[in-house]
Amino acid sequence: MQFGIFSVGDVTVDPTTGRAPTEGERIKAILAIALKAEEVGLDVFATGEHHNPPFVPSSPTTMLGWIAAKTERIVLSTATTLITTNDPVKIAEDYAMLQHVADGRVDLMMGRGNTGPVYPWFGQDIRQGIPLATENYALLRRLWREEVVDWEGRFRTPLQGFTSTPRPLDDTPPFVWHGSIRSPEIAEQAAYWGDGFFHNNIFWPQEHTRRMVQLYRTRFAHHGHGTPEQAIVGLGGQVFMRKNSQDEAIVGLGGQVFMRKNSQDAVREFRPYFDNAPVYGHGPSLEEFTEATPLTVGSPQQVIERTLGFRDAVGDYQRQLFLMDHAGLPLKTVLEQLDILGEEVVPVLREEFAKLRPAGVPDAPTHAALAAARQQTEAAK
Amino acid sequence: MSALNLAVVSGGLSVPSSTRLLADRLVEATTAALAGAGREVHVQLHELRPLAGPISNHLVTGWPSPALGAALEEVSGADALIAVSPIFSASFSGLFKSFFDLLDPGALAGKPVLIGATGGTARHSLALDHALRPLFAYQRALVAPTAVFAASEDWGGTGDSHTDTLPTRIERAGQELAALMTVGGMRPADDRSPTAPVLGFH
Numbered sequence: 392m393q394f395g396i397f398s399v400g401d402v403t404v405d406p407t408t409g410r411a412p413t414e415g416e417r418i419k420a421i422l423a424i425a426l427k428a429e430e431v432g433l434d435v436f437a438t439g440e441h442h443n444p445p446f447v448p449s450s451p452t453t454m455l456g457w458i459a460a461k462t463e464r465i466v467l468s469t470a471t472t473l474i475t476t477n478d479p480v481k482i483a484e485d486y487a488m489l490q491h492v493a494d495g496r497v498d499l500m501m502g503r504g505n506t507g508p509v510y511p512w513f514g515q516d517i518r519q520g521i522p523l524a525t526e527n528y529a530l531l532r533r534l535w536r537e538e539v540v541d542w543e544g545r546f547r548t549p550l551q552g553f554t555s556t557p558r559p560l561d562d563t564p565p566f567v568w569h570g571s572i573r574s575p576e577i578a579e580q581a582a583y584w585g586d587g588f589f590h591n592n593i594f595w596p597q598e599h600t601r602r603m604v605q606l607y608r609t610r611f612a613h614h615g616h617g618t619p620e621q622a623i624v625g626l627g628g629q630v631f632m633r634k635n636s637q638d639e640a641i642v643g644l645g646g647q648v649f650m651r652k653n654s655q656d657a658v659r660e661f662r663p664y665f666d667n668a669p670v671y672g673h674g675p676s677l678e679e680f681t682e683a684t685p686l687t688v689g690s691p692q693q694v695i696e697r698t699l700g701f702r703d704a705v706g707d708y709q710r711q712l713f714l715m716d717h718a719g720l721p722l723k724t725v726l727e728q729l730d731i732l733g734e735e736v737v738p739v740l741r742e743e744f745a746k747l748r749p750a751g752v753p754d755a756p757t758h759a760a761l762a763a764a765r766q767q768t769e770a771a772k
Numbered sequence: 773m774s775a776l777n778l779a780v781v782s783g784g785l786s787v788p789s790s791t792r793l794l795a796d797r798l799v800e801a802t803t804a805a806l807a808g809a810g811r812e813v814h815v816q817l818h819e820l821r822p823l824a825g826p827i828s829n830h831l832v833t834g835w836p837s838p839a840l841g842a843a844l845e846e847v848s849g850a851d852a853l854i855a856v857s858p859i860f861s862a863s864f865s866g867l868f869k870s871f872f873d874l875l876d877p878g879a880l881a882g883k884p885v886l887i888g889a890t891g892g893t894a895r896h897s898l899a900l901d902h903a904l905r906p907l908f909a910y911q912r913a914l915v916a917p918t919a920v921f922a923a924s925e926d927w928g929g930t931g932d933s934h935t936d937t938l939p940t941r942i943e944r945a946g947q948e949l950a951a952l953m954t955v956g957g958m959r960p961a962d963d964r965s966p967t968a969p970v971l972g973f974h
Binding site for chain 2: 594595673674675679683
């Protein structure tokens with residue numbers, strides 16, 4: 392089980408001071424948060440990708456490359472990489488490059504993006520969102536897995552004799568998660584390819600998350616009856632064996648928490664941020680929201696119990712990412728939150744999840760595991 | 773034959789509400805007409821006033837409260853709908869429109885719908901035809917030809933030489949909706965069972 396954080400990268404006014412950080416301050420804060428995540432023992436840092444204010448992270452690999460140089464252990468990921476409006480050729484190149492720079496500590500989460508104008512700004516049409524995601528991802532997979540690619544499709548210039556450079560580290564493409572909040576087509580896509588499925592699990596009731604994950608698991612098992620070839624391009628021979636069971640699909644969840652030793656203090660301190668947050672504010676109250684959705688504002692113990700409850704809803708899963716730096720929370724507060732997460736919450740969760748996990752449930756794939764599986768497959772040929 | 777499900781949406785805001793009063797009268801007329809045809813009706817009434825908070829919360833969060841979710845589901849699943857709104861500023865009320873904005877596209881396709889509205893004077897009555905009827909036409913619902921407007925004066929009047937009285941209009945509208953319901957409406961092609969009766973217009 393991996394634990395980590397994901398950042399949306401919003402520049403938001405701190406409602407308690409009336410001041411927003413500059414873009415520069417916010418970018419430096421995100422970098423400091425990423426380093427802190429490694430320091431407190433988390434496994435994953437993931438950044439969003441956006442192309443409109445008030446969000447700053449438009450260039451994820453620039454940011455992740457810097458973090459890679461400053462860290463030793465933490466896996467660098469995205470939440471999400473826009474598979475619709477980015478050229479799949481550029482994604483193939485950028486993230487293979489990042490794999491080499493970061494010695495394999497890289498995976499990606501694909502998403503479509505839900506900001507209408509971003510599509511035309513990048514020459515695309517939001518009404519084609521699903522077909523774009525499907526075609527672009529199929530091309531991306533080929534670019535990482537085939538040395539020379541001839542390709543023709545609907546949405547980009549054909550390729551003749553194209554080789555994406557650098558080649559993926561150890562000829563092992565980064566693991567891919569597919570993030571979706573409500574599109575069954577994306578759960579299907581993740582299941583079809585044997586990739587991971589990530590539900591952000593933030594703004595929606597738990598029951599909705601449960602249904603989406605269940606759909607993915609069912610379809611994952613269904614596609615497990617595919618050809619060995621499919622299995623090899625998926626996760627390697629080892630995982631082909633696992634594909635017989637939906638319990639062995641690769642699932643990630645998001646979540647948002649705010650903690651203080653005393654839960655009343657947490658509620659008091661977080662309330663102004665909740666009330667004014669662009670995505671939360673001015674609708675249901677904090678109390679209604681924490682009741683209806685996985686948002687947890689309280690003591691570390693409450694966060695532990697709520698997070699273990701996610702497992703009851705969706706089954707054993709592989710990756711838990713928390714959103715910690717959102718809605719104008721100052722850097723100092725976020726760093727304190729990460730201390731609490733790393734010291735008081737994650738160690739208990741690791742132990743509890745490990746105790747509850749039946750044998751045979753896979754770990755979240757790492758580069759080392761995927762490269763080893765690939766070598767085994769090659770040797771078996 | 774099994775009972776028909778009739779959903780009713782009343783957008784009235786005051787208590788007691790003349791919009792609710794009109795909705796109740798339309799339900800009675802429809803139920804009576806269906807009883808004449810030997811059909812039983814199960815009526816599900818949804819007043820929007822207690823759902824006002826959940827409706828605005830759904831607009832900003834993207835998901836419904838349990839009560840609102842149940843209302844949306846019942847309206848989508850019903851065999852027919854009676855929808856009544858007060859007329860505010862030359863159109864349906866904003867709350868009434870917001871509720872219908874939250875239905876899934878296609879939820880009303882082919883469904884028989886009877887529309888009604890209330891207002892202070894009969895000068896607002898065309899709002900039924902320039903606001904409510906297009907809203908349900910967009911949803912591809914099957915709107916009954918008679919739409920009933922009840923102005924304040926209608927509740928105590930006997931009509932005039934050019935207009936039927938309110939009870940006459942209510943009765944006619946109820947008969948029209950009942951007729952559409954007994955032939956089963958016109959469900960979209962992909963939702964149509966082979967044996968379902970299909971209404972054909974010639």
